[in-house]
Amino acid sequence: MEQNQLVENLSLKAQSKKEKELIFELNEKVMQLNNLIDTGNEILRLDKHNQIFEIALEKAASIVNAASAVIMIKDLESNRIIQETVFPYSVPSETIVDSPFRIESSFEFRKKNYTFILSGKESRKGIIHFNELDKLLLNAISKQVQNAIENDHLLKQSIEKERIEKEMLLAAAIQQRIIPESLPKIKGYDLAGINIPSKEVGGDYYDCIELGEGKYAFVIADVTGKGISAALLVNTLNAALHSYKEFKLPLNELTAKLNKLIYNSSPPDKFITFAIAVLDTNNGKLDVVNAGHNPLILKRKDGSIQKIDAGGIGLGMLDLGLPYEQQDLTFDPGDILFLYTDGIPEAMNKDEEEYSDERMIEFFVNNSHQASSDFISAMVKDVKVHVDGEFQSDDITCLILKRI
Amino acid sequence: MFDIQNDKQTVSLIGRFDASQIEKAYSILDNLNKDCIIDFKDLQYISSAGLGALIHTYNRLHNSGASIRLINMSSHIKEVFKISALDKVFNIE
Numbered sequence: 001m002e003q004n005q006l007v008e009n010l011s012l013k014a015q016s017k018k019e020k021e022l023i024f025e026l027n028e029k030v031m032q033l034n035n036l037i038d039t040g041n042e043i044l045r046l047d048k049h050n051q052i053f054e055i056a057l058e059k060a061a062s063i064v065n066a067a068s069a070v071i072m073i074k075d076l077e078s079n080r081i082i083q084e085t086v087f088p089y090s091v092p093s094e095t096i097v098d099s100p101f102r103i104e105s106s107f108e109f110r111k112k113n114y115t116f117i118l119s120g121k122e123s124r125k126g127i128i129h130f131n132e133l134d135k136l137l138l139n140a141i142s143k144q145v146q147n148a149i150e151n152d153h154l155l156k157q158s159i160e161k162e163r164i165e166k167e168m169l170l171a172a173a174i175q176q177r178i179i180p181e182s183l184p185k186i187k188g189y190d191l192a193g194i195n196i197p198s199k200e201v202g203g204d205y206y207d208c209i210e211l212g213e214g215k216y217a218f219v220i221a222d223v224t225g226k227g228i229s230a231a232l233l234v235n236t237l238n239a240a241l242h243s244y245k246e247f248k249l250p251l252n253e254l255t256a257k258l259n260k261l262i263y264n265s266s267p268p269d270k271f272i273t274f275a276i277a278v279l280d281t282n283n284g285k286l287d288v289v290n291a292g293h294n295p296l297i298l299k300r301k302d303g304s305i306q307k308i309d310a311g312g313i314g315l316g317m318l319d320l321g322l323p324y325e326q327q328d329l330t331f332d333p334g335d336i337l338f339l340y341t342d343g344i345p346e347a348m349n350k351d352e353e354e355y356s357d358e359r360m361i362e363f364f365v366n367n368s369h370q371a372s373s374d375f376i377s378a379m380v381k382d383v384k385v386h387v388d389g390e391f392q393s394d395d396i397t398c399l400i401l402k403r404i
Numbered sequence: 405m406f407d408i409q410n411d412k413q414t415v416s417l418i419g420r421f422d423a424s425q426i427e428k429a430y431s432i433l434d435n436l437n438k439d440c441i442i443d444f445k446d447l448q449y450i451s452s453a454g455l456g457a458l459i460h461t462y463n464r465l466h467n468s469g470a471s472i473r474l475i476n477m478s479s480h481i482k483e484v485f486k487i488s489a490l491d492k493v494f495n496i497e
Contacts, residue, residue: 222452226423268459268464271459317459
């Protein structure tokens with residue numbers, strides 16, 4: 001405002017025609033600069049790209065008296081123009097692009113090129129060429145648009161990051177609620193389990209459910225995918241298991257029912273690999289069904305190893321009424337059952353070498369004489385030695401049951 | 405690295421098929437609409453999310469009466485199908 005006042009005062013004192021012209025020019029430039037500042041403030045407040053372009057074009061055209069203006073966005077990967085915004089609307093973009101009276105300014109952002117073109121400076125003498133100042137002004141507007149687009153992108157990124165972080169916290173909370181805080185004490189048995197969630201929160205689950213009359217169910221499961229959808233699916237499985245325990249169904253029929261339930265409550269490409277072993281402590285009977293999960297490992301007192309993989313497909317994969325196979329075993333004194341998820345054998349070091357089934361089984365064979373909780377701590381430590389500080393991409397979960 | 409190509413209802417899976425590649429895989433798998441073959445010759449790894457995409461495709465084709473055959477599977481990937489008991493569902497050659 002002070003500048004305008006100054007120009008007006010100067011104008012009063014103007015004597016010659018030349019001075020008047022100079023003052024007119026100066027006045028115009030001050031107006032242009034004020035206009036530019038207003039445009040910048042206006043553009044920075046907008047968050048929709050199309051609005052930004054429309055305002056920028058209109059202002060750019062009016063500041064330098066351009067007859068028409070266009071902004072063209074070119075995708076640099078496909079080398080194609082993906083958007084054109086023209087001011088005024090009625091002008092075909094080609095007439096601006098091909099005009100002999102034009103100036104351009106462009107910038108690149110996230111593999112896109114944004115080019116502003118102004119055409120035909122209007123003056124009292126008709127259409128004339130733009131001058132150096134006009135080019136500077138166009139560059140300044142183009143820079144303001146670039147800032148607005150970059151700010152908008154950063155803002156969207158931080159909102160998305162916050163959303164993902166919130167989702168992960170929620171998923172972790174759900175998972176933490178399902179994983180048992182403590183396992184039942186079973187006389188004559190030594191039981192321990194662990195779940196170390198990965199940063200992205202996988203859908204691993206283990207449990208020991210007391211069924212009454214000296215029976216216990218040992219469960220391990222792994223849901224495809226991570227985050228909240230995986231956590232919710234595990235939650236469904238957990239709720240179903242705790243309600244089905246009343247029904248006393250044969251284990252294979254229970255698994256078929258769980259399959260149908262998970263199939264109906266999950267998206268078509270999500271499923272749960274699941275294994276359940278039911279121990280009757282009255283007679284040492286151990287019934288096992290493995291629904292598409294890594295084999296359970298049973299080490300006998302004599303040191304022999306048995307892999308239990310009988311069962312069927314993962315829960316929720318298909319609803320074709322395929323039966324599940326149930327394996328009926330005995331669990332004698334000195335026997336050890338080990339249930340785990342693929343986060344252990346597939347734990348990778350920086351050379352992308354997996355911890356592997358072989359190393360896991362070897363470690364189990366050599367160390368499972370320890371108390372169950374000590375064995376689990378030792379195994380987790382051995383996995384950590386292997387990965388050597390690499391990012392843990394999957395949950396690490398296992399459960400070990402020893403008959404003393 | 406993962407790639408998926410479709411040549412006249414024969415789909416080739418190449419590289420590592422994990423959760424990050426699901427969208428890319430569906431862009432091809434969702435276009436299959438009759439009897440088809442999936443070639444595993446150049447597939448090094450498949451995660452459970454990859455299996456999920458194949459199961460979804462199997463379900464969709466099965467419901468419309470079309471079949472799906474899996475060919476040239478490495479022993480490592482065959483083991484994944486065996487563990488998940490999908491060897492009993494898919495027609496694996």
